[in-house]
Amino acid sequence: MAVSHRAARLCLLLGRTVTSLSARRTVSVPERRCYVSTSTCSNLQFKLDERTAHSSLDLFKKDTGIIYRILGLDPSKVQDNPERFRDWAVVFGDEKISSGRHYWEVTVKKSQEFRLGVAEVLMSRDDCVGTDSSSWVFSYAQRKWFAMTSNKMVPVTIVGKPDRVGILLDYDAGLLALVDIEKPRIIHSVRAKFKVPLCPAFGLWDGELLTHSGLEEPDGLK
Incomplete structure (x- = not known):
């Protein structure tokens, strides 16, 4: 079914993909997952998990980057499994985190609409990162930054939009x-009580993102 450019743009601004206009199906996420074993070291290394990727997202560069396709694939053409996000352009990293302090970076220069952060591994695939209590993200939209969780948006003061940013997670201290990365310095932080395994989480509604993991935390952030 063809979708007008105006309707597609409205969906993008709302953070919902065009394909989400189809009927919602409820599928439970099983406890058994195939994530990489829990990491406790600071140089966390992960790839993007294609099984979780919404049908509008394509992975590239050995599953470290994602590209948004405004129409995307027909959901019936991708493998149907409970791991996949059905209504929102979201993808998870394939590493689960239940302790330790971790750092990674994301090249964002080719996108104007995205979310970066973490989410509980078993987060509902009917929700979007930042809209429920199972995810914590930094959102960039309409040339502004926000910190998001439980659908609450807190403005983040930042000059312009860097080409690349860092994400620091201290699981035990409850810090994201x-x-x-140029200073380096923490621009904004959120506090939470993490109780279950988390994984890197990404939402994308235009352009592309490229992740960089396996990095040491820059000096001076503690």
Whole structure:
């Protein structure tokens, strides 16, 4: 079914993909998952998990980058499994985290609409990262940054939009931070009580993102 450009743009601004206009199906996420074993070291290394990727997202560069396709694939053409996000352009990293302090970076220069952060591994695939209590993200939309969880948006003061940003997660301290990698310094942080395994989480509604993991935390952030 053809979708007008105006309708597609409205969906993008709302953070919902065009394909989400189809009927919602409820599928439970099983406890058994095939994530990489829990990491406790600071140089966390992960790839993007194609099984979780919404049908509008394509992975590239050995599953470290994602591209948004405004119409995407027909959901019936991708493998149907409970891991996949059905209504929102979201994808998870394939590493689960239940302790430790971890750092990674994301090249964002080719996108104007995205979310970066973490989510509970068993987060509902009917929700979007940042809209429920199972995810914590930094959102960039309409040239502004926000910290998001439970659908609450807190403005983040930042000058312009860097080409690349860092994400710092301290699971035990309950800290998630957006990092200016040039200084380096923490731009904004959120506090939460993490109780279950988390994984890197990404939402994308235009352009592309490229992840960089396996990095040491920059000096001076503690």
